[in-house]
Structure formats: C-alpha cells, structure tokens
Amino acid sequence: MPNKKVGKQSLVFENKPYIIGRGTVVGQKEGQGPLASDFDIILKDDMFGQKSWEKAESKMLKEAMYKAISRAGISKEDIDVMLAGDLINQLMSSSFAARDMHIPFIGLYGACSTMTESLMVGSMLVDAGFVGSALVGASSHFCTAERQFRTPVEHGNQRPPSAQWTATAAGSAVVASPAILPRGMTGKPKMIRAESATIGKVIDAGVKDANQMGAAMVPSAVDTLLNHLEDLGRDIEYYDLVVTGDLGFIGKEMMIDLLAGAGLSKAAIKEHYNDCGTMLFSKDQDVHSGGSGCGCSASVFCGHLLKRMEQGKIKRLLLMSTGALLSTISPFQGESIPGITHAVSLEVE
C-alpha cells in the first residue's frame, strides 16, 4: 500500500486536491464585524425566515454550500460526497441540510474543530480518488448553542469576561480533483490546494470551567501545531499564517505563551499566528473573549482566508480549528473539558 503518513500523526496529500469553491453566510452581529466585506450573505434577521433557530442554522449551512458550489462553477450533481457537522445534538443542521441536498453524506463531530475535520477528511477522500469532489463545511448559531449548552436565551444570563460568543455563521468549501475542475479554471494563477494535514489527539488539561473554553482547547492546539511542525520538519515561519479556530483573546495569549515556552521565537509567533475568534469580531462588539462555534473558523476560513489566498496575499496557510469536546451533561458528571485540534496545510499554486 502507498504511504502518505508522515511522522507521528501527519499525512501528505500526494495529489494535492484543489479548493475550487467557497461560501459563507453570517448573522447580523458577524456582519458588523471587521470581516463583513468578506462574507457572501449577511442575515438581517438571525431567524433567516425560519420557524426555529435550528432550522435557520440548517438553512445557513445549506445556503453556504450552494454558494460554494456555484462559485466553483459546477452543479450540485457534480458533488460526490458531503462532509459536515455542527454543534446541535445529533448534527441537526448538517443532517437536515444533507437530506435536502440529497447527495451521499458523511456526518462528522469535532465540536468547533469540525470545519478543519471536514476539510481534512474530504481532502483525503479526493486525494485518494474515492470521490472526485467533496463538499465540506460547518455551522453554528448563537441562539441554538446558547440554549443547548448554557441557559435559555431569553434568560439574558450575564457572561463572565472570559466567555466567548458563539458565532452565527456557516462556511463551506468544495474540494476537487483536477478532473472536476470546471472548464477555464485549470491554469488560473491562484489555485489553492490542500498539501498536508495533522489528525488531532483529544487532550484534557483538566479545565472544568465552561466559560474558559479557550483555556480548555489551547493544550490540544499546542500539541497539534508542535507535532505538525515536527512531523513535516517545518518552522512556524514556513507558513504565512497559522490560524487557530476559536481560542479567543485569552486563549490566543495562552497559545503564544505556551508556544514560546516550547522554544518557538515569540517574534515569529506574533508575526505568523492568529486566531479566528479574535478576527471575526472587534473587541468593542461586546463579545468578551471573542468568537467561538464551528461557524467561527468556518466563516473566517471560507470567507476571509481563502479570499486572501485567491488574491495571493496568503500563500501558505495552516488552518487549525479547535474543538472543546464537552457534552451537555459531562460537566454535571464531574468531567473536565477535553480539547481537539486538527490541522490542514493549504498552499497557493
């Protein structure tokens, strides 16, 4: 059998699948943030014309997917498989979106790491030729997450400064083999390709405070990044940008400290590292420690970062969505919050 495994937990894409389409839908608050101009659809009403927040989130994911497909210049019938996940119990957003899409579906759950998980597994399936194209994506909605994981939204619970704001956002991308590339696309100057990936381990540093999600996820992000760099024999400077999913303002500072503690140059970290949770909202938007949710890195990646890659402003990107694997009942049973971080390296051809 071939061997695409590199080091302990990484792998290289032999054929480097293309990212040929991307789509995003975000809520009102996200549309007032610094990245507003990068999103395809900004909702005027977070209900999106639906009767429940859950249905609204599912519609957001579906619309982001349709946008990704149309931007790729292909049709839904050209898609071989959809890989997606979200935070709602039993992946309600993704499952019902997949029902309406009516294409083969692989449901994934990695909490807020799901955007990278779907991109990683989708790229593997395309790279190996099991499918010609994969539609990947993830979503979250402030109101669906808040009422499922925390308190009734109407309760207007006061949030500590360390809490993060679940993004109302969906992002989707189309991963494809050259055979699927639409006519005229081949040879475009700025083709984005998946180059390698690192599958994350579940790491639990014992954090039990659900208002400290950044802190709970940082250890896994550090572990995945250090393993990725070691497995591939790279420095952080290799990447124009290494971006974590949603560590937020506090988690980002911890990440920088821990990476510096592991021997990386603090100047290099500051120049090459950022966090989607600190990019999606500005500090004056009253989101406390920043954005979170599957939709955070999904929308920042599919809206902002892929656009910068298309423009050639970012040539090498390491996307590292971060997930906190607590359940709605695990804290009540005395469990701490484990984290997971997957990584996918993308490059402009």
Next chain:
Amino acid sequence: MPNKKVGKQSLVFENKPYIIGRGTVVGQKEGQGPLASDFDIILKDDMFGQKSWEKAESKMLKEAMYKAISRAGISKEDIDVMLAGDLINQLMSSSFAARDMHIPFIGLYGACSTMTESLMVGSMLVDAGFVGSALVGASSHFCTAERQFRTPVEHGNQRPPSAQWTATAAGSAVVASPAILPRGMTGKPKMIRAESATIGKVIDAGVKDANQMGAAMVPSAVDTLLNHLEDLGRDIEYYDLVVTGDLGFIGKEMMIDLLAGAGLSKAAIKEHYNDCGTMLFSKDQDVHSGGSGCGCSASVFCGHLLKRMEQGKIKRLLLMSTGALLSTISPFQGESIPGITHAVSLEVE
C-alpha cells in the same frame, strides 16, 4: 489522481485493507440472547462499575477497543487513528474514550449507522496509505439512549409493539495495511479484507413516529443496497449475507417487501439477507420489534459476523448499518425522521 469511485456513490478499495482485530462488550440482556457466545465481555451490571450510564458506555467502547487491539496482536501505540461515534449528545462515549486512548481521533456521527461509517472511512484512510492502521467502532447503551431520546428510565414508560430496544453494546475493529500485520499473521487462511463501500444518502420518507424507527430507516437501506448492487454490477446472491443494522422485525419485513418490489427475487432476498436488530435478541426477550442503537450492528458485526468470516462460514458480507437522523428536538419542530445507510463489502481471502 487515481479513480476508485465506481458508479454513482460507491468506491473500491484498491489495496483491500485487512480487518485484523475485533472486540465486543455487551450488557446483561444482550448476553442472554442467541449470540451470547460470540461476545468477549458480558456485563453483570450495566453500570460497569461507573457512576453514570454515560461513563459506563464510554468504558464499554474503550474495553471493546482494547480487546480489538489485543486480539490483533498489536499494541495501542501501533494504532494511527481512532474513528468512532455514538448516540450520546456530543459523542460523549467516543470523545472521552478517545481522551483516554490518547491517539489521533476523528469523531463521526451517523446515528446507528456509525459502525459502518467508521469502518468505511477507516478503511479508506488505510487503503490510501494516510494511516497504517485505524481503530474503528461504535457504542450505545439502553439507559443513556432512553433517557436522552425518550423518557426518564425510572418512568418505566410503556412501549408500543413497533418500538425497538436500544442495545447496550459496543463493538470495535482494527483495520490495517499489510505493513502492520503482526508477525505470523500474514498468510493465515482466513484473512478478512474490506473490498468496496457505498456512501449513503440521507433519505426522508416522511415517517414522524419515533416508535417506528425501522420504517423511517428502510427507504435509505433500500436506496443504498440497490445503488451498491448497481454500481458494482452485482446481484444480492453475490453476497453470502447482506445485513442491515437495526431495522428490527417490522423493518426487516418492509425491507424484504420493498426489495422484492424493486425486482429482486424474494427467495434470494430471504436466503441472503438478515438484520442485526433481529439477530441480537430473541423474540421472547420482550424487546418488541428487536434491537437498535449503534451498538447493535457494532456488536453483531464485531462479535458474530467477523467470527463467522474467520471460520470461513461467511465469505462475502455486505455490512449496512442503518441510522435514523432525528435529533432530540427535531420532532418537536415538526420534522420527520430522515434515515441514512452506509455499506461496506468484506471478503475472506
């Protein structure tokens, strides 16, 4: 890029990964059923020494995985990735098992189709050489599922005859490339290999009764089987056994009727088709329409079916775990129950 895609939604494994280990843990009731002698561990107490049913289920999955690893004759350190899922919100069983295993983890959710989903994706990753070995599996627990999806267990709710019994069971298998095969294993007469797979679509026939899960899942099972046979150019007679996940006694009859309606010979269907939900329990065990839950097909496959393949009694098997993608809140929002069915073809060398 290579092309392993066949027909509309199927794929072939070019290198045919080996299934080198398997492990099962089941509850007391499952241990009193017709397959009792096929399971590795039968619990005397469904709490498994834990303080909650959820922790018990997580421990069951972990123990099934350890059993699969030890039966494979390898060690945990030889495993490159774990792929698993369960029914508990946020995959509590799998996530916490993955934390304790401390190996790279890809979380999957396909409701009761998860055993086949994990086997399918794990086999793809091994076949393509992204990993040398994959630990796959799924679990369910009557008490965790009952209280999450239905009513408090203590309530002792009366169940209609069409209801199924969520299995307290976990199953796990090790998928590996030849490079991982333990010394002495190569050339064994009965090597089991993954041969092809079909990725399921989400199909919704409009069933809204959560006590008719078999009926809700049957349309997706029919769709996947017919597409699999067409994509691969096979008849149902090609397989010694085609086995669905957990359609139960009522669902199995519907499946037979629908397949016959689609033109398959009823005699051939009856000779070559069965359902794990009707195999795990006998009718006199008061389980109404039979077994269900991720653990149903996981334990029947990893305990009973793989054992029969090792013995050469089954040479070609099509495993088709079936999942109902309802969420804990979707029925309250007027949604019907969509189903999904993935298929993996296995053969004895």
